[in-house]
Each structure stands twice: as C-alpha cells, then as structure tokens.
Amino acid sequence: MLEIRLLGTVAIAHDGVDVVLGKRHERCLFGILALEAGRSIGTERLLRLLWPDEAPASARATLHTYVARLRGRLAGCGVSIVTRDSGYLMQVAPSDVDVHRFTDLLGQAIDEPAPDRRFALLTDALRVWGGDLMEGTADDRLRDSLDASLDQRFLLAHELLAETGLELGHVEHTLSYLPELVRRHPARERLAAALIRAYHQCGDVASALSAYETVRRHLADELGLDPGANLSNLYLSLLHRRGPGDPPALPAPLVVPAQLPPATRVFAARDAELAELDLLVVEHASAVVISAIAGSPGIGKTTLAVHWAHTLSDQYPDGSLYVNLRGFDPNGRAVNPDEAVRGFLEALNVAPGQMPTTLEAKTGLYRSLLANRRMLILLDNARDAAQVRPLLPGTRGCLVIITSRSQLGSLVTAEGAVPLTLGLLTATDAIKLLSRRIGGERIAAEPEAAMEIVHRCAGLPLALALVAARAVARPQAGLSRLAEELAASPSPLDVLSSDDRATDMRAVFSWSYQALSAPAAELFRLLGLHPGPVRTTQAAAALAAVSPAAARVLLGELERAHLVTEDAEDQFSLHDLLQAYAADLAAGSAATPSGAAANARAVERLLDHFLISAYEGDLLLDPHRDRVAPPDGSPHAHPFLPRDHEEALAWFTANHATALAVTRLCDTGGYDRHLWELAWCLGNYFERQGHWHQWIESQALALAAAVRLGDAHAQARCHRALSRAHQRLDDRPAAFSHLTEALRIYQEHQDPIGQAYTHLNLNVWHESEGRYELALGHAQTAFDLFEQAGNVAGQALSRNAIGWGHAKLGAHETALRYCQQALTQLREIGHQAGAADTLDSIGFVYLGLDDPVRAAEAYEAARDLFEQLGDRYNQATSHLRIGDILAGQDQPGPARQQWETAWRILRDLGHPDAVAVGRRLHDPSAAPHG
Structure with a gap:
C-alpha cells in the first residue's frame, strides 16, 4: 500500500x-x-x-x-x-x-x-x-x-461541514470547532453565517448578534466593506426573530469567473438578430441553450456574440467563460478541446495539482462543476462540432454561444443547437454603424459620400470598422476624400472577391502599410512570401536579410500598426486578410526584374533558414543517421541552432508544419535541392512522432525533385524513406516497391552503405510478412556490407537485426548473444536510437527464454529511451509489452495503466493498432500474456 x-x-x-x-x-x-x-x-x-x-x-x-x-x-x-x-x-x-x-x-x-x-x-x-x-x-x-486555492478548499470543506451539520441538527458538534475557525478567518462570511445559525438554533440569539457584529466590524475596519446580502439578510431575520431559513445544500462557487472580452463601445445594428437570439433563451429555458452564430470572415460574429453575452450576464449569476478556439486562425493551430476545457477548469479554480489527465476526465469534472449553476459560455471561432462538444455543459441552466465560419450542422442535429447565420449589413444598418463610430454630424454633412463608403465596403462590418478608424484618425479629411480613395483602389482581395462586395479591403490595409517606415514596410511585404503557419523572428530576419534583433524591432512596429500579432515570444501571425494583402504586395513587387530577383533571394534565404535549422536539429536527434551534406546557406539565413536534443525536439515540434509548407513552396518554386534535403532532415522527426502521412507527402515531393535533378543517390534515399513511412502505415506492397527500387539504384551506382541500409529495411519488411529466414538473410547481408565499409554503427544495428531474426526462429540463446553484442557497441558509440531498439529486442528474447522479470526490465529501459528520443510509436509498443507481462503476472491494475498509455499514444498518432489495444482494454483476456 x-x-x-x-x-x-x-x-x-x-x-x-x-x-x-x-x-x-x-x-x-x-x-x-x-x-x-x-x-x-x-x-x-x-x-x-x-x-x-x-x-x-x-x-x-x-x-x-x-x-x-x-x-x-x-x-x-x-x-x-x-x-x-x-x-x-x-x-x-x-x-x-x-x-x-x-x-x-x-x-x-x-x-x-x-x-x-x-x-x-x-x-x-x-x-x-x-x-x-x-x-x-x-x-x-x-x-x-x-x-x-488549496486553503480556500479547506475552508470550503469546513463551511459545508458546518452547514450540513446544522441541517442534520448537529449543533453542539458544529459549535465545538466553528467559533475558533471564524476567529481565525473573520472575513469568511459563509463561515460566520454558519456560526450565527448555530447560535440561533440553540437559542443563543445574543451570541448570534454578537458574532455578526464582530464580522461586520472586521469587514469595515480592515477591508472597508459592508457584509454581503446573505449575511445582512440573516442579521435582519435575527432582529425580527424570524427563522434564519435553510442553509444552502451546495456551496457557492469558489470563484465567479468573468471572462467575457469587453463589449465594443459603438455596437450598432443587428436588431433583428438580437431579437431572434433573445427569443431563443426564452423558448429553451428548460434546457442547455446552444446558439451557433455562423458567417463569413469579418461579418461581425464575435462582436455580436460578445455584445449579446454582456446584455444577458445578469441572468447568469454564476459567471461567464470565454475561449477563442482559433478554428480558422491564419497561424493554422486550432485550440484543441483538451486545452480549452483545461483553461475553463483553471478559471473555475481547479489547481494544476488537481487537474485530471485525460480529456474525458477533464470534461467530466467540468460538467460536474457546472451542474446546478447558471453560467454563460462563449466559444469563439470554432472549427467544427468535434472541437466544441467537450465544452458543452451536461445539465440545463447554462447558455452556450458559439461562433464559427462553419454551419456546425452536426451540432444542430445532435445537440439541438439553434443556428443563426449573419449576412451583410443593410445600407441602413451600415450607416448606423458608421454614424456611431465617426459621429452623426459627419454623416449628415456628407450623406452621399457616406453611402459611397457603405457601397464600397459591401456592408462588411470589418471593412466598415477599418474605414471608420481611418476617418477618426483624419478628422480634417472629409468623407468624400475617403470615398474617393476607396473608389481609386485597384481590385479586391481574393478572399473577398465573391460578388465584388469587399473590393477595397486592400486599400483599407494600405493606409496602415503606407504609414510604416520603409524597412518595416519591406518586411511586411516579404512576409507575404512566407508559407506559414508559424512565423518566427529568425525567419523574418532571413527574409529581410537583417539581424534577428533588427527584425524584432521591425516586427514591433508592425504589431503596433496591428499588421501582425505576437502569439508567443518570437512567434507572430497575420490575419488571413492581411496575409493575402502581404502576398499581393509581394506579387506586385515581382512585376519588375529587380523586384522578382529580390523576392527570389528572400525566398532562398528563407529556405536556407529552414534547411540549416532542420539539418542541425536532425544532427542532435540522431547523430548516427546517414545524412545529407552540410548545407552551405546564406550568411543571412539566421538558422535556429539547438544546443541539445531537447531544444532540437522542441524546434521540430513548433515548426514541423511550417517546414512541411516550405517543402511545398520548394516544389512550386523549383528549389529542388532544398526540397529533397529538407524532406530528408524532417524524416527522422516525422517517423518518431508518428506524422507518417506528412512524411509521405514530403518524401513524395522530394522524390520528384530528385528525379528532376537527376540525382540517383537522392532518389534512392527518398525511396528508402517512403518505404519506411508506408511500412509504418501497414502499406506493405508500397513499402516493398520503394525498397526494390532503392536497392536497384544503390547496386547500379555501387553504393555499399546505401545497399546495407536497404537490406536492413528489407529485413524489417520480410519479418512483417512472417518470412523470418529471408529476413535473417537480409540482416546478415547488411552486416557484411557494413563490415566491409568499416561502418561500426551499421554493424551494431545489423547485429541487433540478426539477433531479432534468430529470436523469431526460436534460437533465443543465439539471439541474446547477438543483441547483447549490439547493445554494447551501440552504447559505446552513443547511438541512443539503436540502443532503444536493441533493448526492445532483448525484452522479446527474454520472454522467449521464459524470464519475464528481465524482459520487463529491458522493455522499461527501452521505453525510457524511446520517450527521451520522442519516438512515440515505439514508446507505445514498449508500454504495451510491459502491460502484457504484468497481465501474465496477475497484476491487472498496473497492466491496464500500461495499456491505457499505449492506447492514448496510438490514438493520438492515428495508428490502426489503437483499435486492437482498445479491444484489449475492454477484454484483458485478449492480451498475449508474457
């Protein structure tokens, strides 16, 4: 125990x-x-x-x-x-x-x-x-x-105990400890109320009144406050000799969150939509009320939702919760439900130490905390119904407001959400909005110009708001001047090209752009060449050919002009319309030969930045991996140079999606050498983290680039990588096809090391087909080739593969000898990944030798190494095998913990094995006990 x-x-x-x-x-x-x-x-x-x-x-x-x-x-x-x-x-x-x-x-x-x-x-x-x-x-x-909040929970427990004790008639017990607690915590009105009730219930009204007066005096002297309504009403009931009433059965919330963003000062229009929303609350008062507000970007979904929420806040006295789910943010990273519900639990005063670990447990606690409370929850910018469902309360009494660019049809069908789709503002409502923002007297002075502005903005609230901001910033300029500038703009942004209703958003953005210093304006234009979603200070420095410190200053200027948003330290994003505008500027600058050449140089510096960063990171993830030649990039590439494995893994985690987008940029831009080398440097991370589909995408692009380059060795590497990725996804025919082609190329070009690595891959492929003799033959061939080339790491990896093959054929003593030799070699040269694989093999061998204790020790050592390396798939398999051994030792609880961990990892990876592990959790007898 x-x-x-x-x-x-x-x-x-x-x-x-x-x-x-x-x-x-x-x-x-x-x-x-x-x-x-x-x-x-x-x-x-x-x-x-x-x-x-x-x-x-x-x-x-x-x-x-x-x-x-x-x-x-x-x-x-x-x-x-x-x-x-x-x-x-x-x-x-x-x-x-x-x-x-x-x-x-x-x-x-x-x-x-x-x-x-x-x-x-x-x-x-x-x-x-x-x-x-x-x-x-x-x-x-x-x-x-x-x-x-732990001390607060301690006091809450005492408050509840006192109230419940009085409810049960335990007055003497309550009075045995409560006076001292109230003395130590005189500002806790709920404790004081329980003490007053206790005195009253035993007939000691004088002590009850004295207790009230002590608390009142403390609140006034120390805090400058009067007692709250509950305590004051209790005092009045004592004065009039009425019963104090039943104490509440449940405590007031530990905290009343008020997370709504500030309502806009100049909200106007949308009267019909507000009336429809108000009717929704009345008609669905007996259930969880869910309103799904949808519409196009810039249509005013969030503005309407926040305004409406503020008008209703008094009806939801237990507080309000708000989260921006970033479902359509330009940085590409939506908030996952686990993050969102954790944030809500923190707002509800759940401390980190008490936070559940799984999404299911977090959701259960969240819904329990909302039970019997009237709260308003605003879920802003949702991508889809799946992102929203874990954030819905389970009992009636709450209002949920959701905004999204999607219609959320399945939420309407399954959860009874009531949809409201916002359209463009009518001319009347648009004039009302402009009037509230810039003043009715300016509208009255130039009504025709105001109508022209409304027409040019197509009734889009975001465009109207930006025009109004310009009008406020230029009080000396008439509305006619603004209307003329809008009319003179060349063409609409692509994102608002439908029906030409937002043709001049580019002109609106240009007002801020033209006010920038020349270097900041150049950087903003160059950001249009960046494929996103994550833009770092170093990448911006590479684009602009300036130092990171200088880039940081320029990004600060852009942020102050509201042209970029800083999401984290040295990480920035652009709104989707601003990104389109920046891309337009970049495309426009390429109209001249010098501009096109400048753009090409900026892109090449950006590609150098990512290639060198990925190369240096990959070198730390696996120092013994066969790698590309060290890239010789621009002096202005400003790559991220990680100092250790942890920093390298963190860089890949933060930037792998952007790096994948960069490979696509290479493909469309004709940067074939950057493309195949960057894809190779990403492969190790993609494999370990289970991003196998992204691995295949990048390597397929890389293979096409290698073919265009006529680089046979690069083609062979791409085929090898594609074979491993397809093998991970259990597409064995595709894996074998790529391996066959890789081996052909290596043999044709007399590359023994390439042939050896391919034979190791063929060993894995044949083993997965149950052809253990053939697999062992490929492992032995790989060893011979590595030995001839003097490649120590390859020899050790091959020894492990040979040992595994012997174990599969039942020769466990022989297998153990090979694997232990491999482990010794791998540890001597610091080959962590190879050592982890070999420990996994040794665990399997010990099971064959009927030694589950040593098997578990080997698997645990392998698990820890896989975890350090960020190799999530193999970490999951180690947890699974440890669980099987524990189940065979009649330890169902610990076994289940291991299987659950394995299942969560495989589920997150989207691996088909998750289904089989899930079945094992439901039916432990299905486990192949150690």
Whole structure:
C-alpha cells in the first residue's frame, strides 16, 4: 500500500514503512511531482519553482541529480519518475496522494444531495488534512505557485461541514470547532453565517448578534466593506426573530469567473438578430441553450456574440467563460478541446495539482462543476462540432454561444443547437454603424459620400470598422476624400472577391502599410512570401536579410500598426486578410526584374533558414543517421541552432508544419535541392512522432525533385524513406516497391552503405510478412556490407537485426548473444536510437527464454529511451509489452495503466493498432500474456 502525504510534512510510506526523501530541495521536487500525479511538468517550470529568484548556472544539472536520487529512493515503492514532454512525470495514482484524496472527497460531497452522506464525505475529507501544503518544505511563495486555492478548499470543506451539520441538527458538534475557525478567518462570511445559525438554533440569539457584529466590524475596519446580502439578510431575520431559513445544500462557487472580452463601445445594428437570439433563451429555458452564430470572415460574429453575452450576464449569476478556439486562425493551430476545457477548469479554480489527465476526465469534472449553476459560455471561432462538444455543459441552466465560419450542422442535429447565420449589413444598418463610430454630424454633412463608403465596403462590418478608424484618425479629411480613395483602389482581395462586395479591403490595409517606415514596410511585404503557419523572428530576419534583433524591432512596429500579432515570444501571425494583402504586395513587387530577383533571394534565404535549422536539429536527434551534406546557406539565413536534443525536439515540434509548407513552396518554386534535403532532415522527426502521412507527402515531393535533378543517390534515399513511412502505415506492397527500387539504384551506382541500409529495411519488411529466414538473410547481408565499409554503427544495428531474426526462429540463446553484442557497441558509440531498439529486442528474447522479470526490465529501459528520443510509436509498443507481462503476472491494475498509455499514444498518432489495444482494454483476456 502506498501513501503520499503532502498536507503537513512531506512523506511517503510503502506498506506502512516511511521512505527517506533526502534534503529540502529533493523533498520539494518530490512534492511538486506528486502534486501533479501522472501529469508531466516541464523542466523550465521545475527550475522556476525550485529556484524562484534566479536559477544558478548548474541548476539544470542539479535538477537531473535530484531526479536520479529520487528515482533511487523510490525504486522499492513502485513509484517511478519518467522523462515526458521535455520534463518529468511521477507515475503514481492520484488516489495515493492525500491532496487528491481530499479534493476528490470534497468534490463528491459537493455533488452529494443526501445530507448524511455529504456529512460523512466532508468528515473523511477533513481527516485527510494534515496541515499546510508541504509544511516545513515549501514556503508561501511556492505554495501559491503550486496550488493557491488549496486553503480556500479547506475552508470550503469546513463551511459545508458546518452547514450540513446544522441541517442534520448537529449543533453542539458544529459549535465545538466553528467559533475558533471564524476567529481565525473573520472575513469568511459563509463561515460566520454558519456560526450565527448555530447560535440561533440553540437559542443563543445574543451570541448570534454578537458574532455578526464582530464580522461586520472586521469587514469595515480592515477591508472597508459592508457584509454581503446573505449575511445582512440573516442579521435582519435575527432582529425580527424570524427563522434564519435553510442553509444552502451546495456551496457557492469558489470563484465567479468573468471572462467575457469587453463589449465594443459603438455596437450598432443587428436588431433583428438580437431579437431572434433573445427569443431563443426564452423558448429553451428548460434546457442547455446552444446558439451557433455562423458567417463569413469579418461579418461581425464575435462582436455580436460578445455584445449579446454582456446584455444577458445578469441572468447568469454564476459567471461567464470565454475561449477563442482559433478554428480558422491564419497561424493554422486550432485550440484543441483538451486545452480549452483545461483553461475553463483553471478559471473555475481547479489547481494544476488537481487537474485530471485525460480529456474525458477533464470534461467530466467540468460538467460536474457546472451542474446546478447558471453560467454563460462563449466559444469563439470554432472549427467544427468535434472541437466544441467537450465544452458543452451536461445539465440545463447554462447558455452556450458559439461562433464559427462553419454551419456546425452536426451540432444542430445532435445537440439541438439553434443556428443563426449573419449576412451583410443593410445600407441602413451600415450607416448606423458608421454614424456611431465617426459621429452623426459627419454623416449628415456628407450623406452621399457616406453611402459611397457603405457601397464600397459591401456592408462588411470589418471593412466598415477599418474605414471608420481611418476617418477618426483624419478628422480634417472629409468623407468624400475617403470615398474617393476607396473608389481609386485597384481590385479586391481574393478572399473577398465573391460578388465584388469587399473590393477595397486592400486599400483599407494600405493606409496602415503606407504609414510604416520603409524597412518595416519591406518586411511586411516579404512576409507575404512566407508559407506559414508559424512565423518566427529568425525567419523574418532571413527574409529581410537583417539581424534577428533588427527584425524584432521591425516586427514591433508592425504589431503596433496591428499588421501582425505576437502569439508567443518570437512567434507572430497575420490575419488571413492581411496575409493575402502581404502576398499581393509581394506579387506586385515581382512585376519588375529587380523586384522578382529580390523576392527570389528572400525566398532562398528563407529556405536556407529552414534547411540549416532542420539539418542541425536532425544532427542532435540522431547523430548516427546517414545524412545529407552540410548545407552551405546564406550568411543571412539566421538558422535556429539547438544546443541539445531537447531544444532540437522542441524546434521540430513548433515548426514541423511550417517546414512541411516550405517543402511545398520548394516544389512550386523549383528549389529542388532544398526540397529533397529538407524532406530528408524532417524524416527522422516525422517517423518518431508518428506524422507518417506528412512524411509521405514530403518524401513524395522530394522524390520528384530528385528525379528532376537527376540525382540517383537522392532518389534512392527518398525511396528508402517512403518505404519506411508506408511500412509504418501497414502499406506493405508500397513499402516493398520503394525498397526494390532503392536497392536497384544503390547496386547500379555501387553504393555499399546505401545497399546495407536497404537490406536492413528489407529485413524489417520480410519479418512483417512472417518470412523470418529471408529476413535473417537480409540482416546478415547488411552486416557484411557494413563490415566491409568499416561502418561500426551499421554493424551494431545489423547485429541487433540478426539477433531479432534468430529470436523469431526460436534460437533465443543465439539471439541474446547477438543483441547483447549490439547493445554494447551501440552504447559505446552513443547511438541512443539503436540502443532503444536493441533493448526492445532483448525484452522479446527474454520472454522467449521464459524470464519475464528481465524482459520487463529491458522493455522499461527501452521505453525510457524511446520517450527521451520522442519516438512515440515505439514508446507505445514498449508500454504495451510491459502491460502484457504484468497481465501474465496477475497484476491487472498496473497492466491496464500500461495499456491505457499505449492506447492514448496510438490514438493520438492515428495508428490502426489503437483499435486492437482498445479491444484489449475492454477484454484483458485478449492480451498475449508474457
């Protein structure tokens, strides 16, 4: 039995025996990881928590040392600390940690309608409470950083206990502890109200009135406040000798979120739509009200939704939640439901340490917290129904407002959402909007010019708002002048070309563009050449051939002009209309030979930036991989140069979608060498992370480029990469076809190393077909070729493949000898990926030797290495095999944990094996027990 105590002195006991945790920093680290209980916490955050003022230069190494020590101390407890998502994760059940048990019991009590059962749950919860969080280890600043609301939950538990105790008639018990609590927390009006009720119920009205007066005086003297309505009404009932009324069965919310963005000061028009929306609330009062507001970009969906939400806020006293789901943002990254519901839970005061780990659990907690509350939820810019569904409440009383460019038809059908599609403003409403923004007197002075502006803006609210901003900025210019400028604009942006209703958005954007300094204007134009979705300061510097520091200054100017938006440090995005405008500017500049040449040089610098960044990152992901020649790029490429594996993996994670878009740019622009080399450098990351479809797309483009170049060696590499990607997707015929062609090219050009790698791939292919003798033959051929070439890494990889082949044929002792030799070689040369594969082989061999303990040790070592490498698919297979062994040892709980982890990874990868693992979770007997 495992028991982790964080409430009070930090401690851990296994089967009743305390485990020594070491010095303060190690105890701190243990407490932080245990508080997350199954959730990873990033290295950077750990460093900030452990060294809040300034981390020493050795902090990262010291942290690794602390982790290693804790792993050693916890080895016998069944608690492991694993590397996960550039951080660490403690594999422990939340139920083993007292903070989580307390919070879970409190949550059950909040949802429990029966007073006696609720009272018992609250009593159990408060028994768990042993003192302040990490008492004697964490200071107040660390406690606030970890869980600022924990003390509030403690007081809430006492408030509920007191109210429930009074409901059950336990007056004496309540008075035995409540006066002291109220004395220590005189500003907690709910505690004071319970104490006053307790005195009143036992007939001591004088003490009740005295308690009220003490609280009133404290609020006035210390906070300058009067008692709230509930406490004041209770006081009045005492004065008039009326019964104080039943206390509420459930607590008020810990926090009343108010997340709505500010309403626009000059909202106008949309009267018919507002009336329709108001009617919706009236007609659906007995259910969860879902309104789906749809329409084209710039039509005013968000403006209408926010305005309407503010008019209704008084009807939803438990607060409002808001999230921009970024479903159609130009940066291409929509907010996933897990992120969104986590944000809502944080707004509802769920601390990081109590945050569930799965989307299903988060959604369940979210809906539980919304039960019996009247809240307004605004889900802005949704991509589709799947993104929205986890954010819908489960019980009536709430209003959900959704905005989207899509119609969300399935949400209308399945969830009963009521659609509202916004059209362009009528001329009357458009004039009203302009009048509110620039003043009715200017409209009255030039009515014809105002109507011309409305016509030119096609009734599109975004265009009207931008024109109005220009009019406000130029009060000396008449509306006629603005109308003339609009009329003189050349053509509409493509995105608004339908029916020529927004022909002059380009002119609107040009007003800001023309006010820029010349270098900033040039950078904005060059950003139109960037394929997106992520634009970094370094990439902008490459485009403009300036230093990153100079690019940062120019991007700051663009941001102040509202032409770019900074999404994160050194990462920027453009609104889709602005991106189209920038692309138009770039295309226009190419009309002259000098402009076209300047654009071509900028694109080449951008391609150099991505190629060198990917090359350097790939070198750290796998130093022993056969690679392209070091790229010789422009001095202004400003590549990202990662310092270690962690930084390289982070760069690929943030930029792989953009890098894929760059390969497409290479394809259309004729940059064939950049294309095939960049695709090769991306392949390792794509394979490990399970982005196999993107891998195939990039390599297919690369193969076509290699053919155009007439580069046979590049063609062979592309065929090899395509074979591995198709093999991962279980398309074995395509994989074999590419391997056959790769081997033909390598043999024709007498490339022994290329032939050896291809034979290793053929070994894998034949093994997947069950042709173990043929597979073993290819592995042996690969070894001979690597040996002749003096390639040590290749020899070690081949030895592992030979060992695997012998294991498949039942010769496990021979297999073990080959694999152990391979592992020794691979470790000597620091080949982490090869070592992980070989440990996986050794695990399989030990199973064949009927030694599940050593098999599990090998698989666990392989799992940890795969995790460090970011090889998610192989990490999943390791979890799966460990689970099978545990199931065979009659440990169904731990086995299921391993299978669930494997299933989540495979599901996220979209791998077909997820279905089989899902069946195993439903029917554990289907597992091939170790």
